[in-house]
Amino acid sequence: MKVLITGAAGLLGSEFVRAYHARGDVVVACDRARLDVTDAERVGDLMREETPDVVLHCAAYTAVDRAERDGERAFSVNEDGTRNVADAAASIGARFVYFSTDYVFDGQTDEPYTPDSLPNPLSVYGRSKVAGEGATQASGADWLIVRTGWLFGRGGSNFVSTVLRRAREGLPTRVVDDQRGRPTWATNLAEHTIELLDLGTLGIVHVANSGTATWFELAEAALRIQKLKLDVTPVSTQVWGAAAERPRYSVLDIAASEARLGRVMAPWYDALSTFLSKVDL
Ligand SMILES: NC(=O)c1ccc[n+]([C@@H]2O[C@H](COP(=O)([O-])OP(=O)(O)OC[C@H]3O[C@@H](n4cnc5c(N)ncnc54)[C@H](OP(=O)(O)O)[C@@H]3O)[C@@H](O)[C@H]2O)c1
Numbered sequence: 001m002k003v004l005i006t007g008a009a010g011l012l013g014s015e016f017v018r019a020y021h022a023r024g025d026v027v028v029a030c031d032r033a034r035l036d037v038t039d040a041e042r043v044g045d046l047m048r049e050e051t052p053d054v055v056l057h058c059a060a061y062t063a064v065d066r067a068e069r070d071g072e073r074a075f076s077v078n079e080d081g082t083r084n085v086a087d088a089a090a091s092i093g094a095r096f097v098y099f100s101t102d103y104v105f106d107g108q109t110d111e112p113y114t115p116d117s118l119p120n121p122l123s124v125y126g127r128s129k130v131a132g133e134g135a136t137q138a139s140g141a142d143w144l145i146v147r148t149g150w151l152f153g154r155g156g157s158n159f160v161s162t163v164l165r166r167a168r169e170g171l172p173t174r175v176v177d178d179q180r181g182r183p184t185w186a187t188n189l190a191e192h193t194i195e196l197l198d199l200g201t202l203g204i205v206h207v208a209n210s211g212t213a214t215w216f217e218l219a220e221a222a223l224r225i226q227k228l229k230l231d232v233t234p235v236s237t238q239v240w241g242a243a244a245e246r247p248r249y250s251v252l253d254i255a256a257s258e259a260r261l262g263r264v265m266a267p268w269y270d271a272l273s274t275f276l277s278k279v280d281l
Contacts, residue, residue, distance in 0.1 A: 001025045001026070001053050001054065002025065002026040002027075002028065002050070002051070002052045002053050002054075003016070003020050003025055003026070003027055003028070003052055003053065003054045003055070003056060004028040004030065004046075004047070004050055004052035004054070004055045004056070004094070005017055005020075005027065005028065005029050005030060005055075005056045005058060006030050006035060006037055006055070006056070006057050006058055006059035006085055007030075007031070007032070007037075007057070007058035007059030007060060008029035008030050008031050008034075008058065009031035009032070009155070010058055010059070010060075010062075010155060011151055011153050011154070011155045011158060011186050012058045012099060012151065012153075012186050012189065012190065013029075013031075013056070013058035013059070013155075014154065014155040015153060015154075015155075015186045015187055015189070015190035016056050016058065016190050016193075016194075017029045018190075019187075019190045019191065019194060020194075023194075028046075028050045028052060030046070030059075032059065035059075037057075037059045037077065037081035037082070037084055037085050038076050038077060038080060038081045038084070039084075040080075040084040043084040043085055043088045044084075044088045044091070046088075047085075047088035047089065047091070047092055047094070048088075048091075048092060051092050051094070052089075052092075052094050053094055053095065054094060054095045054096075054097065054197060055085060055088075055089040055094050055095070055096050055097065056097045056193075057082060057085050057086070057096065057097060057098050057099065058099060059077070059081060059085075060077060060078055060081075060099070060129075060132075061073060061074040061076075061077035061078050061125070061128065062125075063125075064103070064123060064125040064242075064244045064246070065242050065243040065244045066243075067123065067124040067125040067128065067244065068123065068124050068125075068243040068244050069243070071124045071128070074124055074125055074128040075127075075128045075131060077128075078125075078128035078129055078131065078132045079128055079131035079132050079134075079135055080135075081132075082098060082131075082132035082135045082136060083135035083138075083139070086098070086135055086136050086138075086139035086141055086143065087139050087140075087141075089139070089141045090139045090140040090141035094141065095141065095142045095143070095144065095197070095202075096136065096139060096141035096142065096143045096144070097143070097144045097145075097146060097193065097197070098132060098133065098136040098143065098144070098145050098146070099145075099146050099147075099148065100129050100130075100132065100133050100145055100146065100147040100148075101125075101126065101129050101147060101148065101149055102147060102148070102149030102150070102181055102182075102208075102247065102250035102251075102252055103121060103122070103123060103125060103126040103129065103149070103246065103247060103250065104119035104120075104121050104126050104129055104130050104133070104147065105117065105119060105120065105121070105247050105250055106120040106121070106122055106247055107122070107179075107246070107247025107248040107249045107250050108120075108247075108248075108249075109249060110249060111253075112251040112252060112253035112254075113206070113250070113251065113252055113253055114206070114253040114255075114256070115147070115203070115204040115205060115206055115253075115256060116204075117253075119133075122244075122245040122246065122247060123244040123245055123246065124244065125244060133145055133204075142202055143202065143203075144193075144196065144197065144201055144202055144203065144205065145203070145204045145205070146189075146193055146196075146205055146206075146207050147204065147205070147206050147207070147252060148184055148189055148206070148207050148208050148252070149181050149182060149184060149208060149250055149252060150181045150182060150183045150184055150208070150218070151184055151185075151186045151189065152183060152184070152185060152186065152272065152275065153185060153186030153187060153275065154186070154187075154279055155186075159215065159218065159219075160218070160222050160272070160275075160276075163175070163218075163219045163222055163223065163230070163232075164222060164223070164226060164228065166230065167223055167226070167228040167229070167230035168228070171230075172230075172231040172232075172233070173219070173230060173231065173232050173233070174232075174233045174234075174235045174239075174240065175215050175216040175219045175232055175233070175234060175235065176214065176215045176216065176234075176235060176236070176237055176240050177214045177215065177216035177217075177234035177235065177236070178214065178236050178237055178248060179214060179215060179237060179246055179247070179248055179249075179250070180212050180213065180214050180248070180249050180250070180251060181212065181213070181249075181250045181251060181252075182208035182209055182210070182211065182212055182213075182251055182252055182254075182268060183209060183211075183213050183218050183268040183271075183272065184207075184208040184209045184268065184271070185209060185266075185268075185271035185272065185274070185275050187271075187275065188209055188265070188266060188271055189207055189208075192207045192257065192261065192265070193207060195261055196257065196260060196261065199260060199261075201260060205256065205257050205260070206252035206253055206254050206256070206257060207252075207254065207257050207265075208252050208254055208265065208268075209265050209266055209267060209268035209271045210254065210264060210265045210266065210267050210268065211267045211268045211269060212251050212268075213268060214234075216232065216234040218268075218272075219232055220232065221269055221272060222272060222276065225272060225273050225276050226276060
């Protein structure tokens, strides 16, 4: 099988590159320098040259707070870029996979969000990702939308590596303690997505590790596992004062994916322990 991966140098894209290489599949790994997804002509040309069976669209504008003052760029990448890649995938009959986010929801609930729940994003980033879902659905490709959230892993900057770095540097850290989600290891997300694709899954799915946490609980867990001491202070979203509004509760219901896979997702704490035992951050 041949897979084309956009955003291949990012946190999730690099997981797919590793996972598909390990399976012996042919991987066309496109970082931004090789394929800027906002360049429709280049996207079309590359898709026709490579004719992959599956396109994993991991390229995205992911700076949630910066998007509040840079909405044009966020939509250009997350909506127009997605349309370019999805339409090009449709034109060659490739399956198209789009990664979306728990931030498409408003968090005004205490029940996990199912794939059928109605998006109501609070931020520019969330709205641009909903627009990307729309572009995916309109493309005419065989599409899979994978919503996930709170990723940690090897590549890029992510919350867990930031907390651990600050601990090593002895910097006091404030962490938000009133937003709840499902921390998810990018490696598990890639594995489950590949399995779902192998099963021929289409439509919208939610994939995340099981269990829930606040950012503060996640920070504490990472420090405990690494036996590091850090002066961490829990703070409210209001005190933290980020530019973008985030859902207070963005727990994704993963039951349908678990049923499809025939097994439960690993708890986030176990996934975090495994990740930290393998990687030197
Ligand atoms: N991380 C999370 O917690 C999280 C949660 C929910 C959903 N997601 C979704 O999961 C997907 C992967 O996210 P991630 O965490 O892997 O993000 P990431 O580490 O920021 O990777 C995104 C990649 O896309 C690239 N990119 C940006 N603009 C591009 C363009 N115009 N053309 C081509 N490439 C471009 C970035 O390159 P540069 O570095 O050069 O900008 C980066 O390598 C995204 O769709 C994201 O919305 C992530």
